[in-house]
Amino acid sequence: MISKDEVKHIAKLARLELTEKEVEKMQKDLSAILDYFDILKKAPKIQIKTGKAGKNVLRKDEAVERPASLANNLVAQAPDKKDGYVKVKAIL
């Protein structure tokens, strides 16, 4: 069983605000799910060759012409914007 404090710590890392009730339910659900994961301990051990998983696919480093409407459409979706820019809160 994972503790309530652990649940709160993970929620903070995940940037999720949870109510006290949600924390309780999450504690129960996560514990059951993590217990279920124990089955993997029985799986045979293998070595995965790291770095051989696939090959890199790169595009050319060049500007691609896209319609001007795309930028407008994207900015239009921002909850807070000004003069075609997305407004962000001060970080410091």
Add this chain to the structure above:
Amino acid sequence: MDILDLTIKQLHEGFKKKQFTSVDVTKAYLDNIKKSDGKIGAYLAVTEKLALGQAEKADKIISSGKDFPLLCGVPCAIKDNILVEGQQATAASKILENYVAPYDATIIKKLKEQGAVILGKTNLDEFAMGASTENSALKETRNPHDTTRVPGGSSGGSAAAVAAKEACYALGTDTGGSIRQPASFCGVVGLKPTYGAVSRYGLIAFASSLDQAGPLAKTVEDAKIVFDAISGKDPLDATSVEPKILNLKFEIKNLKIGVPKEYFGKGIDKDVEKIIKDAIEKAKTAGAKIVPISLPSTDYALACYYIIAPSEASANLARYDGIKYGLSKPADALLDVYLKSRGVGFGAEVKRRIMIGTYALSSGYYDAYYKKAQEVRELIRQDFKKAFDKVDVIFGPVSPFPAFKIGEKGSDPLSMYLADIYTVSANLAGVPALSIPAGGIPSGSGKLPIGLQIIGNYFEENKVLSIAGEMEKMLQLI
């Protein structure tokens, strides 16, 4: 003749012979949506204006007398986690409830180039996380074969739309079974292509190493037409590839069909088992060689999936920050904007998966969970590799049980996860897999459909589809 019963090819022939226009067909579908979707709830949005405009355009192409593409003028439904420019794309989440797609997904672009008609956006489990569409934050979808039951998920709206004749075909996405399982529950054909066969550009990302888009259709032939239209390399998705086209003829009598013993273990419904075994018997009668095989890592697949998919989801869903787009809850500090927007915007299952993923990737637990799951994923890949050295395709069930009652698995997330037991392996390995209706279990006044799963080797969709086409005739359900 009911226009709503016609397949893509039949509509195409009808357009050619001027028996009806695309506007006629589109109106027939829109009328049926108005009539029956109140009961089914397949659509989150009906894009009537867009559909009629596209139908008029298609009719112009058709009446020009030149050859026109198979999907030209044919009305379809699109899962609401696939972007259609200018239309909502909610992923059935409160956090994207008012989001309007700024561009077309590549697969939508490809459909539009063929002259397709888009009827609307279909319901799903929030961010495609679920097996019943009950996790939708916006709407309840019911199974057209029994409205007290779920349509499956997460592409439940797309499957229900095709089954209820509210679309000729639909697009869905499949991360752990989300096309095949609702196809099975609703009695339609559903194909999850090989990872990389279809571009993911413009799909709302859930788990990027597992997600694939594919068709839900009335027949195998229709599924193939749609797959051919949407597949291929896309410069905007670096994981997409140009498949080697194998235009060979496959006949079931020359093929070896593997039947994994692990897919008929404890937990499978007796009636489901009988329907699948009967279908295998039919393939045998047709001359196929049935080969008992073993996929020994099947027992670990579900745990492996429920570590990898949530881990990737926890990273992918970090983009919902209340700043760039989507729901935003005002607060004084930036961190509180994140916490509150995400706390209010995400539903219970999405939060659960973000939490599991964050836990599995966090310092001190990474090796025990994420790294271990990656190792097991390699074991699962090797299982399929070894199996396909011996057999052409694999037959098995899609789901251990038929469509269940709405609310039946609500409070216990693990029991819902078990619905994915036979489908997640194909995503983990990246191989193509398809569901076709194989029979039904009597229930009330009707029957609950059961799907047969056909799993193929990498990029052998054509083989899977050929065999499925022959099985479809033998099973004679259409």
